[in-house]
Amino acid sequence: MASTNLSNRRLRLGMVGGGKGAYIGGIHRFAARLDNHYDLVAGAFDVDAARGHAFAAENFIAPDRSYGDYAAMVEGERGREDRIDVVAICTPNHTHYPIAKAFLEAGIDVICEKPMTTTLEDAVALHELAEATGRFLGVTYTYSGYPMVHEARAMVARGDIGRVRVVQVEYPLEWMATGIELQGNQQAAWRTDPKKNGRGGSIGDIGTHAYHLAGFVTGLKAEAIAADLATFVEGRALDDNAHVMIRYEGGARGLLWSSQVAIGQSNGLRLRVFGETGSLVWHQEHPNELVFTKLFGAPETIKRGRDDLSEDARARTRTPPGHPEGYIEAFTNLYSGFAAIIRANAEGRAAGPMGEGIPASYDGLKGVAFVDAVVDSHEKHNGGWLPPRFA
């Protein structure tokens, strides 16, 4: 059995998916390296075993730790003295559940991509398995890794904008504005296949990020949602545009827009929160800035790196103001948070500031429950109000 003393070495990381030509796996690998908490030592990197082995060799993975598939990886790793401490799952959505389940059952912690599963039933089962095994399951809601998102969260919690009234969150993208899934685009192909993607198209792929971000910053729980979905690209099986109204506990109102057909929008995630005495605006394409406006005041741009920001924002900051940080650093902040929690769990202590607000299995479950409620509202209730089953 592997040693549980994790205090004097880097964590041994394995990866499933993320092979040649894949998108998010490479970002995970950057994030694992930047703060020096992990060594990537094993993987089943590709749905095609031969391609996966070639990729493993290019990435200096020892041949005996390059596996043909995830089941072989679980078997190969579980008995090793130097087995992996944690596995990152960077595969299409429909594979998250069986892969995460197999590693949790082998006693190995998991970093899982979002959405956590394709069905609510699987999300409940995975959350319960993580609880039952006592293993950590982190979910990569990327945007909660940004320092200025943590600053916004701290400001809302401190009452800087007063009681929250209105939450507007939008995640528009243009990349699927045409039928690229039929023209050989690997990422679009599985995202438009309900069996691989799950029930929600844009709402599952990016709506889950927006929903998590809004809840993360405001601390509000959704009581009910009402949704209108649309599919603009002919022949596509899932929504590529979604409008969702949200009633939050305590009376706040929300509006979430996710779109994969918004021409001119590269990665336009934007959150605006309006309270009784002020408002906050954060835009993912300008992540080093947070715009704060007090009632009847002029907008103030708060910049990342300042000494007077919250402890949570400063803990996630590397460079001084004017030296931009971005996506890779935000992803790294999640990875460093996961490492803090994994080490703390092994030593039976609290994780400290980097573990603060880290998305875990219940957050993953909430995201899947949101998608389920959105699709039910649209398909079965003509856009009527429904409570998400988990919030």
Ligand code: NAI
């Ligand atoms: P992709 O299609 O670019 O890559 C998927 C990779 O998984 C490929 O290397 C493929 O060969 C491999 N794969 C597929 N089935 C496998 C299996 N059974 N065993 C081993 N490898 C397998 O997909 P992409 O865009 O990287 O998305 C992957 C996941 O990451 C999805 O769940 C997606 O929702 C999520 N994602 C999250 C982002 C974030 O900001 N957190 C951003 C982009 C994607």
